[in-house]
Amino acid sequence: MKRFAKISVAVALVATVGLAKEVKIGVVLPMTGPLAAFGQTSKGGLDIAYEQNHKLKNGDTIKLEILDDRGDKVEAATATKRLIDKNKVTVILGEVASGNSMAMAPIAEKSKTPMITHASTNPRVTKGKKFVTRACFIDPFQGAIGAKYALDNGYKTAVVVVDAKQDYSVGLAKAFKKAYKNGGGKVVGTVLINSGDKDFNAQVSTIKAKNPDIIAFTGYYPEAALMARQARAVGVKAPFIGADGVGFPELVKIGGEAVEGFMYSDHFNEKAASSDVAKAYIEAFHKKYNKPADSMGALAADAYNMILAAMNKCIDEGKAPTDKICVNTNLRNTKNFQGVTGVISIDKNGNAVKSGVVNEVKNGKFVYKTTVNP
Amino acid sequence: MILELKNITMRFGGVTAIDNLSFGVKTGEIYGLIGPNGAGKTTLFNIVTRNYTQTEGEVIFNHEEISDLKPDMIVQRGIARTFQNIRLFKSMSVLENVLIGFHNQANYTYFESMFRLPRHFLFERKLKKEAMEMLERFGLVEFAEVNATSLSYGNQRKVEIARALATNPKLLLLDEPAAGMNPNETEDLSEIIRRIKDEFGLTILLIEHDMKFVNNMCDKVLVLDYGEEIFEGKPSDAIVNEKVIEAYLGDFKHA
Amino acid sequence: MKMVKISFLIISILFIWFAQNYIDPYALSILNNIAIFAILALSYNLINGVTGQFSLEPNGFVAIGAYITALFLISADTKVDMFALEDPAPIILAMSLDFLPALLVSGVVAAFVAFILSVPVFRVRGDYLAIVTLGFGFIIKILAINNPKYTNGAMGLNDIPEFSNLYWTGGIMILTMLAMLNIIYSKFGRAMKAIRDDEDAATAMGINTFWIKTYAFMTSAFFEGVGGGLLAALLTTISPDQFTFLLTFQLLIIIVLGGLGSMTGTMVGTILVIGGMEWLRFLDENMTIFGYETGAHPGMRMVVFAILLIIMMLFARKGIFQDKELTEIFKKGSK
Numbered sequence: 001m002k003r004f005a006k007i008s009v010a011v012a013l014v015a016t017v018g019l020a021k022e023v024k025i026g027v028v029l030p031m032t033g034p035l036a037a038f039g040q041t042s043k044g045g046l047d048i049a050y051e052q053n054h055k056l057k058n059g060d061t062i063k064l065e066i067l068d069d070r071g072d073k074v075e076a077a078t079a080t081k082r083l084i085d086k087n088k089v090t091v092i093l094g095e096v097a098s099g100n101s102m103a104m105a106p107i108a109e110k111s112k113t114p115m116i117t118h119a120s121t122n123p124r125v126t127k128g129k130k131f132v133t134r135a136c137f138i139d140p141f142q143g144a145i146g147a148k149y150a151l152d153n154g155y156k157t158a159v160v161v162v163d164a165k166q167d168y169s170v171g172l173a174k175a176f177k178k179a180y181k182n183g184g185g186k187v188v189g190t191v192l193i194n195s196g197d198k199d200f201n202a203q204v205s206t207i208k209a210k211n212p213d214i215i216a217f218t219g220y221y222p223e224a225a226l227m228a229r230q231a232r233a234v235g236v237k238a239p240f241i242g243a244d245g246v247g248f249p250e251l252v253k254i255g256g257e258a259v260e261g262f263m264y265s266d267h268f269n270e271k272a273a274s275s276d277v278a279k280a281y282i283e284a285f286h287k288k289y290n291k292p293a294d295s296m297g298a299l300a301a302d303a304y305n306m307i308l309a310a311m312n313k314c315i316d317e318g319k320a321p322t323d324k325i326c327v328n329t330n331l332r333n334t335k336n337f338q339g340v341t342g343v344i345s346i347d348k349n350g351n352a353v354k355s356g357v358v359n360e361v362k363n364g365k366f367v368y369k370t371t372v373n374p
Numbered sequence: 375m376i377l378e379l380k381n382i383t384m385r386f387g388g389v390t391a392i393d394n395l396s397f398g399v400k401t402g403e404i405y406g407l408i409g410p411n412g413a414g415k416t417t418l419f420n421i422v423t424r425n426y427t428q429t430e431g432e433v434i435f436n437h438e439e440i441s442d443l444k445p446d447m448i449v450q451r452g453i454a455r456t457f458q459n460i461r462l463f464k465s466m467s468v469l470e471n472v473l474i475g476f477h478n479q480a481n482y483t484y485f486e487s488m489f490r491l492p493r494h495f496l497f498e499r500k501l502k503k504e505a506m507e508m509l510e511r512f513g514l515v516e517f518a519e520v521n522a523t524s525l526s527y528g529n530q531r532k533v534e535i536a537r538a539l540a541t542n543p544k545l546l547l548l549d550e551p552a553a554g555m556n557p558n559e560t561e562d563l564s565e566i567i568r569r570i571k572d573e574f575g576l577t578i579l580l581i582e583h584d585m586k587f588v589n590n591m592c593d594k595v596l597v598l599d600y601g602e603e604i605f606e607g608k609p610s611d612a613i614v615n616e617k618v619i620e621a622y623l624g625d626f627k628h629a
Numbered sequence: 630m631k632m633v634k635i636s637f638l639i640i641s642i643l644f645i646w647f648a649q650n651y652i653d654p655y656a657l658s659i660l661n662n663i664a665i666f667a668i669l670a671l672s673y674n675l676i677n678g679v680t681g682q683f684s685l686e687p688n689g690f691v692a693i694g695a696y697i698t699a700l701f702l703i704s705a706d707t708k709v710d711m712f713a714l715e716d717p718a719p720i721i722l723a724m725s726l727d728f729l730p731a732l733l734v735s736g737v738v739a740a741f742v743a744f745i746l747s748v749p750v751f752r753v754r755g756d757y758l759a760i761v762t763l764g765f766g767f768i769i770k771i772l773a774i775n776n777p778k779y780t781n782g783a784m785g786l787n788d789i790p791e792f793s794n795l796y797w798t799g800g801i802m803i804l805t806m807l808a809m810l811n812i813i814y815s816k817f818g819r820a821m822k823a824i825r826d827d828e829d830a831a832t833a834m835g836i837n838t839f840w841i842k843t844y845a846f847m848t849s850a851f852f853e854g855v856g857g858g859l860l861a862a863l864l865t866t867i868s869p870d871q872f873t874f875l876l877t878f879q880l881l882i883i884i885v886l887g888g889l890g891s892m893t894g895t896m897v898g899t900i901l902v903i904g905g906m907e908w909l910r911f912l913d914e915n916m917t918i919f920g921y922e923t924g925a926h927p928g929m930r931m932v933v934f935a936i937l938l939i940i941m942m943l944f945a946r947k948g949i950f951q952d953k954e955l956t957e958i959f960k961k962g963s964k
Contacts, residue, residue: 031913031927039927068913068927073864073871078658078907085655102787102866111654124711124787165774167783167868170714423833449835461830463823465890465952473816474823478835480816484844487815488808494815501816541835 020059023321025307026083027064028094028104033071038096038296042118045297045340046093048284049304056321057312065089069100076100080107080115090322091116091307091331096296098122098167105132114310114328118303119296122171126350133331133350135303135339136267139168142243143175145265145356145372146216150241151183155214159189159207161227163219166195172218172243180216188212193223200227201234208236220245224262225255232258239263244295252364262361263369268295268341269357271368281340295341302339309337342371375434376401376577377422377545382431384417384601391417392428392601399545404571404578406588406609409598410621415581416458418598419547422579423455424448435545450478452544456534456551458581462522468533469518472505475540508536511573512566528559532566539570548580552587564590585613597621641803649795657795659907664798665859667899668805670883671892672852675809677881678889678952679818680845681825686743686762687880689769690850692872693742694735694857696773699786699867700724701731707788714777714784721779728792732801732858739854740847747843766874773869785868786861793863801859805852809892810954812848821845822952825890886941888948893955898948909934 027046030039043066054062065087069075076095083089084107092108092115095101101120108115108131115132117125121139126132150158160177163169177187189210191203204227207215215231217224217240224246242264251259270282270293281301285293310330311321319326334346344354358369375398384392392414399405407415420426422433424445433441440448454475463471480501482493509515512532517525522533531551538546551567552560564587571578582588588595589609597605597612599621605612612618648660669687676684703711705722726734750761773780780786812818820841823831832838861867879902887898912930916923941949 029927032931065914066925066927067910068930070931073866073868074662074860077864078655078662081655081658082907082910085653099785099866099868099870103864106791106865107654122784128788165783165869167785170777170783174713425829445832446835446837449833455833457830457833461827463826463830465822465826466819470819470822474819474831474834474836477816477820482816484812484817487817488811488848490811498815537834 024089026089027066030071031068035071041296042300045300049301118299139171140175144179147179217242221251228258378434406592406595413598414601454538454543455547475537645799668856680821689766690739690853691857694854695861697735698858699861701726735854735858736851740851743850787866888950890952891950894950
């Protein structure tokens with residue numbers, strides 16, 4: 001009997017080790033199409049995180065199944081269904097654009113599959129959902145960061161520049177205005193631009209006439225750079241403050257002198273990173289890609305690691321890492337997670353509560369100014 | 375006079391294509407328009423069919439001034455035409471081409487077709503029957519389902535005439551109907567035209583270069599040169615007229 | 630012939646019922662996509678392929694249909710919550726209808742807009758149709774962005790109730806196909822083809838080409854509007870950037886591949902393009918060919934798809950079915 005028991009245990013042990021399973025994470029990203037730049041940078045960070053760690057506590061291996069959605073809503077929805085039904089993934093990671101994430105969220109919700117977006121900032125992605133989480137802060141928060149920073153530094157009046165075509169810009173502008181007014185600031189004007197425009201003389205004249213202390217620019221870097229140049233050319237001296245959409249090297253390449261002093265909030269700045277986790281990531285990133293670590297990749301890495309943490313917690317609880325309900329519960333209950341982009345806690349709405357950074361352009365470089373806490 | 379053209383002048387920019395032309399076609403006549411190339415014959419046709427609007431003058435059909443009508447409207451008044459270079463609908467069968475001619479006689483609406491209401495079936499049946507009868511008259515029944523442009527040239531011309539006849543015209547305009555035909559086909563064509571004229575009570579206005587054909591067919595001819603009338607009368611008199619001969623020097627297809 | 634039509638209908642209905650209830654959500658979503666794109670492509674084929682008027686209208690009418698249906702379906706409370714830029718206009722809050730009426734209104738409004746466009750364009754030669762419809766598509770998108778009180782602007786609409794399922798999409802697809810075939814096999818379809826082949830000759834036969842073109846254009850618009858509504862209720866979220874020329878371009882590929890003017894061809898084309906693009910996904914993943922690992926190359930799928938399209942067009946220059954329906958392929962003397 002004893003011998004039988006010994007053999008059974010041995011067989012069981014061997015079986016478990018031999019049965020070290022694959023745990024699949026489905027990833028939906030715009031690898032081609034108009035949003036490809038964001039998809040590629042996301043994958044860049046994801047790959048680093050994967051290389052650093054793709055094993056769970058119980059020996060199971062993580063498998064990433066990445067599908068390209070071409071930046072298209074219909075494809076994002078179909079890809080999500082494919083990952084869930086055909087590839088049988090445990091978690092969905094993605095997407096970048098809020099519109100596409102919103103097409104994916106109901107699908108994850110319906111099939112009770114946890115979903116985490118690393119970069120979609122529209123509040124409605126998680127609103128009312130139990131199975132959707134995000135690793136980044138939402139637009140209202142980022143708008144509040146900018147407003148707080150502006151007011152703390154004595155800029156009491158502002159003109160807000162909005163890119164009407166981009167829901168990112170529109171949402172951000174609304175959040176900024178609300179926080180700014182609540183903090184005692186005065187919005188003296190709103191100016192509309194269109195992404196793709198090159199001539200902002202009309203808008204710049206309006207800004208000059210309004211003479212604000214600061215110009216809140218809620219759009220993307222190409223227009224930011226051009227507008228800054230044209231503003232300086234007509235003698236507008238007020239500084240600019242923007243958000244993560246302007247934080248790209250091209251801002252300086254196109255803007256030159258004009259963007260000196262341009263401030264912006266962002267998820268991440270590698271200079272500000274002080275934690276071990278961040279340092280390790282940045283080092284691996286430099287080694288592999290030989291360029292500065294960007295926010296998009298860092299956020300993707302954090303989302304990935306949050307998933308692994310949730311799965312490992314399930315294992316601790318005696319449950320399988322492929323238990324979707326368990327993984328979701330743990331993801332949604334993430335508290336004080338040390339990520340590359342800072343310390344992340346998920347609130348009851350599935351949104352990340354974390355610090356943001358404010359950077360400034362100084363001598364053609366992005367210099368870290370301060371961290372703003374929630 | 376079923377058709378009267380009064381003082382028609384047609385100018386295209388600086389070019390006067392037709393200069394103060396007047397003539398009339400009697401009901402039941404076969405009237406020919408002849409003249410050297412560029413004389414203005416097809417232009418005149420287009421004025422009758424309202425594809426062109428004359429610079430000056432009146433067009434009176436069946437005692438009605440039709441100058442304000444659009445080209446598709448004059449078909450309902452009773453004028454049909456064929457084209458110099460046979461313009462059949464190349465993606466459609468012989469039967470379908472002829473069915474186009476019956477278009478305005480199918481009295482069902484768009485909705486009735488989409489939802490297949492009774493009137494659609496009623497008129498489609500009626501039309502198909504009449505179209506097949508038309509094909510029978512021209513000896514083309516065996517080609518009904520065949521693509522129209524795969525027929526021989528002579529047969530294509532027949533289809534075009536059948537299609538025009540389907541519109542139930544009173545006046546039929548034939549633009550060089552015998553062009554590109556050998557003597558046998560031309561003979562065949564003459565017979566058909568005469569037959570349909572009698573059977574359908576038509577008046578025919580035609581343009582032709584083949585003088586034998588013209589001589590054979592036409593009760594009267596109008597000879598044009600540089601947009602002006604140079605003779606009107608019997609074909610047999612036309613070919614011996616001095617002015618006519620002069621205009622045609624080199625252009626004649628000898629009788 | 631009637632037996633064929635009836636058995637086709639019965640088989641389709643059985644297939645739809647079976648699929649909706651028994652196959653996995655992924656395969657079902659592909660069928661839903663095929664059905665909706667089929668509706669869009671079949672109707673687009675009417676003005677472009679059958680009537681021969683080169684138009685670039687679909688993205689505009691699909692947008693109109695999507696927005697109208699979405700606004701009728703979303704509850705007033707959700708709208709108040711969702712409209713982030715400006716408060717929704719009272720009429721927007723009042724808009725509320727069941728699914729079918731909402732779809733019908735979408736179609737009718739689209740058809741009405743089409744009529745307004747036809748009047749200036751078709752009264753002269755229709756050569757300007759392409760430019761007008763291209764511009765029209767842009768204008769609709771810009772209107773959606775610039776009127777946040779009515780459309781929530783660039784943020785779009787979401788939390789649209791998910792009414793679309795295969796009964797709706799497949800059912801309406803069948804109705805669309807029947808409607809198109811009914812039109813084609815009638816004097817109106819013949820007149821449309823006549824206009825395509827030779828507009829002057831058609832006029833000379835007494836056809837009022839303005840009205841025939843307008844009927845075709847309005848019909849296309851109607852079904853494109855309905856299709857847009859179905860799309861909104863399938864994705865549950867819509868935004869202006871979805872309705873660009875790229876959507877029209879996708880439909881153009883489908884109808885040209887299938888054969889301009891052939892509804893059978895369009896149906897086959899939709900399956901090949903929409904189904905094919907999903908099927909080709911394996912090319913984006915890591916593959917083991919003869920023991921050699923290729924590595925994952927996202928985007929390879931589209932490269933292969935483009936090459937396949939080119940090859941198909943080289944061998945079937947007028948499209949797979951050219952301008953014939955399935956039953957006509959076997960007729961004598963067909964080109």
